Amino acid sequence: xxxxxxxxxxxxxxGTTEYVKNIGRSELETSLEAIHQALDDAALTPAEVDALYKxxxxxxxxxxxxxxxxxxxxxxxxxxxxxxxxxxxxCAPVVYAAMAVATGMASVAxxxxxxxxxxxxxxxxxxxxxxxxxxxxxxxxxxxxxxQQLALVTRRYMHEYGATSEQFARVSVSQRSNASxxxxxxxxxxxxVEDVLSSxxxxxxLHLLDCSLxxxxxxxxxxxxxxxxxxxxxxxxxxxxxxxxxGPRHYMMNGLLYKDDPFDMPSLYAARDVYAAAGMxxxxxxxxxxxxxxxxxxxxxxxAYGFCQPGEAGAFVExxxxxxxxxxxPVNTHGGSLSEAYVHGFNHVLEGVRxxxxxxxxxxxDASVALxxxxxxxxxxxxxxxxxx
Amino acid sequence: xxxxxxxxxxxxxxxxLTEPFWTAAKARRLEVQRCDDCxxxxxxxxxxxAACSSTAYTWTEVSGRAELYTWTxxxxxxxxxxxxxxxWPLAVxxxxxxxxxTTNLTGxxxxxxxxxxxxxxxxxxxxxxxxxxxxxxx
Numbered sequence: 001x002x003x004x005x006x007x008x009x010x011x012x013x014x015g016t017t018e019y020v021k022n023i024g025r026s027e028l029e030t031s032l033e034a035i036h037q038a039l040d041d042a043a044l045t046p047a048e049v050d051a052l053y054k055x056x057x058x059x060x061x062x063x064x065x066x067x068x069x070x071x072x073x074x075x076x077x078x079x080x081x082x083x084x085x086x087x088x089x090x091c092a093p094v095v096y097a098a099m100a101v102a103t104g105m106a107s108v109a110x111x112x113x114x115x116x117x118x119x120x121x122x123x124x125x126x127x128x129x130x131x132x133x134x135x136x137x138x139x140x141x142x143x144x145x146x147x148q149q150l151a152l153v154t155r156r157y158m159h160e161y162g163a164t165s166e167q168f169a170r171v172s173v174s175q176r177s178n179a180s181x182x183x184x185x186x187x188x189x190x191x192x193v194e195d196v197l198s199s200x201x202x203x204x205x206l207h208l209l210d211c212s213l214x215x216x217x218x219x220x221x222x223x224x225x226x227x228x229x230x231x232x233x234x235x236x237x238x239x240x241x242x243x244x245x246x247g248p249r250h251y252m253m254n255g256l257l258y259k260d261d262p263f264d265m266p267s268l269y270a271a272r273d274v275y276a277a278a279g280m281x282x283x284x285x286x287x288x289x290x291x292x293x294x295x296x297x298x299x300x301x302x303x304a305y306g307f308c309q310p311g312e313a314g315a316f317v318e319x320x321x322x323x324x325x326x327x328x329x330p331v332n333t334h335g336g337s338l339s340e341a342y343v344h345g346f347n348h349v350l351e352g353v354r355x356x357x358x359x360x361x362x363x364x365x366d367a368s369v370a371l372x373x374x375x376x377x378x379x380x381x382x383x384x385x386x387x388x389x
Numbered sequence: 390x391x392x393x394x395x396x397x398x399x400x401x402x403x404x405x406l407t408e409p410f411w412t413a414a415k416a417r418r419l420e421v422q423r424c425d426d427c428x429x430x431x432x433x434x435x436x437x438x439a440a441c442s443s444t445a446y447t448w449t450e451v452s453g454r455a456e457l458y459t460w461t462x463x464x465x466x467x468x469x470x471x472x473x474x475x476x477w478p479l480a481v482x483x484x485x486x487x488x489x490x491t492t493n494l495t496g497x498x499x500x501x502x503x504x505x506x507x508x509x510x511x512x513x514x515x516x517x518x519x520x521x522x523x524x525x526x527x
Contacts, residue, residue, distance in 0.1 A: 134433045136401035138491045142471045151461035204462045249439040
């Protein structure tokens, strides 16, 4: 896997709405707001946008590429697409934006994500009287939601590797500490391991504070060619590597339990290919933005992306090695989905860009390479961003 | 948040692909698909084999012997049927033939759940059409 257009494209603009419980505007309006802000940040105009890629989720209110293009005044779209698979798609719109620009199919590509998740109903609450596909073999037994699916995987991980609830809690504590410095973060009050362990049980062994926020908000980034990026307003975040990864016999989050080895996760494949694409390894990464819908998922990505051996991430976290500023590999310096906002991981892409620019509220000193990884347990995607090409 | 949710226990939608499983369960047999070409047992039901790509398969009765692979107990907010019975235990079991199933255990208290415990398939009639495969101590 060496075919990726290494460093041929860059993220040159980022934009975001506020992250709140009820934003009071449609996902189309928040998408437009984030995109306008990202274009302003890049000093580019809506009329120059000729590609749009998004994370898409069933039930969105009207922020299709079609509707966004018309309302944005992007009247010459040459490439577009939407990516599913929930948090596994977090990096995918940027991967495809880079591909469209690198091949010359488009020149200014916007990738975005909007979701009114704080004010909307949980998807599982819409479970019907009859359930199909794999759900037919799960919902009658009471298994309907991601946190329940993850709890089953987490219990098995604890059994195989001896990981503990305290170690998972350390992830939430570390990220909350980072969020306390971030004015965009929804939750900013510091917490302790004891706070996490005494928060109410959602699906044993996962407590409330092991789970991500539910917020409303939108994020966007602008991707253009490396040549053009050098002449723009912001320090470019060059896209050194990009990947998607699935692996064998996968389903959605429930599917881990049906695989021969549930820890043969999609992130292993995304990791292999993003490092190969960039010609890098974990030793080159200065800061990691990991998809963290539930705290154990950060441990699995630390292992998949090579920061520690399988089964060793619990101890790694417990020793403070993911903590900003002194840890070996600071993780989720914005607070992540556990404390900043839940935007299906797209806010992690923006934080990666901030780290490359040197503008994070938890800036890693001299950060030159940022890893952004989408959900470990569903068809996944990843990016390696760097300061100088 | 409970207002729009279904009150009853959700049921499977039976399709052309999955009908043999439910018909067997009604007759108190546990059947899964087995690839005609490479012999791999598989669950959940699929049209093709991930191991060898063959689309030929036969629904095959298995022993029902299994062990507890993992479990959780889920707490509200839940669908009303389960919320009324919370904490509601969920189990994933591994059949001795290999495949894993999501299920519930019967006759096992929550504090007795132990990964690796021996189990045996059992059957719970929900209505005239649907019988669930559950597991009891083996």
